[in-house]
Amino acid sequence: MQHNSSGYYPRMLLLKNAEVFDPEPRGRTDILVAGGRIERVAPGLSLPAGLCDVVDAGSSFVVPGFIDCHVHILGGGGEGGYATRTPGLRLSDAILGGVTTVVGCLGTDGVTRSLPALLAKARALEEEGLTTFIYSGHYAVPLQAMTGSIERDLLLVDKVIGAGEVAVSDHRSTQPTFDELARLAAETRRGGILSGKAGVVNVHVGDGLRGLALLRRLVEETEIPASQFLPTHMNRNPRLFEEAIAWVASGGLADFTTSTVPAFIEEGEVAAALALRRMMDGGVPVANLTFSSDGQGSLPRFDAEGRLVGLDVGRVTSLFASVREAVLEHAVALETALALITSNPARILKLRGKGRVADGADADLVLLDPGTLAITGVIARGRWLMRDGQPIVQGTFE
Ligand code: ZN
Numbered sequence: 497m498q499h500n501s502s503g504y505y506p507r508m509l510l511l512k513n514a515e516v517f518d519p520e521p522r523g524r525t526d527i528l529v530a531g532g533r534i535e536r537v538a539p540g541l542s543l544p545a546g547l548c549d550v551v552d553a554g555s556s557f558v559v560p561g562f563i564d565c566h567v568h569i570l571g572g573g574g575e576g577g578y579a580t581r582t583p584g585l586r587l588s589d590a591i592l593g594g595v596t597t598v599v600g601c602l603g604t605d606g607v608t609r610s611l612p613a614l615l616a617k618a619r620a621l622e623e624e625g626l627t628t629f630i631y632s633g634h635y636a637v638p639l640q641a642m643t644g645s646i647e648r649d650l651l652l653v654d655k656v657i658g659a660g661e662v663a664v665s666d667h668r669s670t671q672p673t674f675d676e677l678a679r680l681a682a683e684t685r686r687g688g689i690l691s692g693k694a695g696v697v698n699v700h701v702g703d704g705l706r707g708l709a710l711l712r713r714l715v716e717e718t719e720i721p722a723s724q725f726l727p728t729h730m731n732r733n734p735r736l737f738e739e740a741i742a743w744v745a746s747g748g749l750a751d752f753t754t755s756t757v758p759a760f761i762e763e764g765e766v767a768a769a770l771a772l773r774r775m776m777d778g779g780v781p782v783a784n785l786t787f788s789s790d791g792q793g794s795l796p797r798f799d800a801e802g803r804l805v806g807l808d809v810g811r812v813t814s815l816f817a818s819v820r821e822a823v824l825e826h827a828v829a830l831e832t833a834l835a836l837i838t839s840n841p842a843r844i845l846k847l848r849g850k851g852r853v854a855d856g857a858d859a860d861l862v863l864l865d866p867g868t869l870a871i872t873g874v875i876a877r878g879r880w881l882m883r884d885g886q887p888i889v890q891g892t893f894e
Pocket residue numbers: 603661700701729
């Protein structure tokens with residue numbers, strides 16, 4: 497194993513005979529990687545011997561590195577006391593899941609978890625080889641920003657791309673009012689416009705009966721468009737999922753959470769893969785949908801009396817597992833399912849150079865076995881993190 501270091505770019509790499517999905521199928525072609533970017537995607541590329549590493553991709557599918565747009569990289573949870581605070585993301589977790597870009601966020605706890613610590617963790621993961629961004633704030637509204645306001649955070653802190661995750665329709669939320677959320681969305685929108693970033697509000701929607709009511713009212717009664725909000729956990733129960741279908745059909749965005757446990761599914765959670773299938777069957781625009789893992793977030797299990805009986809932790813590996821499930825079990829085309837973790841989040845979150853296999857894009861690539869769709873290789877910013885199914889890089893303290 498080798499440890500990663502920042503600012504290091506490997507030799508040029510020529511990947512021959514790759515079956516490319518960018519995420520649309522592009523057929524058999526070659527990919528030249530230099531300086532952490534994709535220099536050229538074209539068949540029949542060759543360079544003088546010794547100038548670059550040449551690797552035959554054989555029959556492997558080569559797809560964009562995955563974008564996980566909601567990860568508690570610093571850890572989260574704590575709803576069962578201090579001992580239930582969950583641990584942070586390790587580099588190897590991301591590698592095993594083919595995740596090369598993560599958007600980190602805080603959650604319920606904005607006291608013992610802080611934005612400077614989140615920013616530092618994002619920078620650490622970037623030094624270890626990933627590409628990272630963060631949302632500013634946590635569940636609470638008014639939002640507690642890093643530099644005084646969300647608008648200033650967006651303009652002054654490079655890694656901040658939006659606000660969140662702010663909570664609505666949840667017993668753990670601050671019960672934000674219409675005016676509070678309107679002000680927050682407006683400031684986030686203006687900060688996004690001025691900084692050239694997405695400036696979206698990532699909204700945690702809880703199990704509360706009000707569901708998306710507050711978001712619908714904001715879109716109806718203010719000038720803020722539906723696309724300013726990226727509501728997440730939209731598959732958490734059948735009622736919210738039905739609301740999500742109508743919301744997306746009328747132009748809204750929706751994020752489905754892929755981390756789950758069997759007990760949640762028994763209670764009515766719509767598994768992310770099935771949620772995608774049902775959205776497609778309902779004629780809803782798939783371009784407005786994303787998957788995220790809620791990785792390192794807590795998945796509390798309660799008994800019939802509501803007592804906490806166990807705690808699982810969300811995994812970033814669930815992200816691609818759900819894409820695979822959609823393809824293998826629900827007959828969704830690979831390119832359609834892949835878009836939810838590549839080109840869709842890249843476009844919605846304005847992550848330039850991400851989510852595509854194209855000339856000039858960042859060299860974030862995942863190699864898949866064409867039969868089983870198992871992840872066999874991961875390249876992030878031009879560097880191999882996994883080869884032959886095994887991670888070859890690990891985090892600083894792993
Ligand atoms: Zn959440």
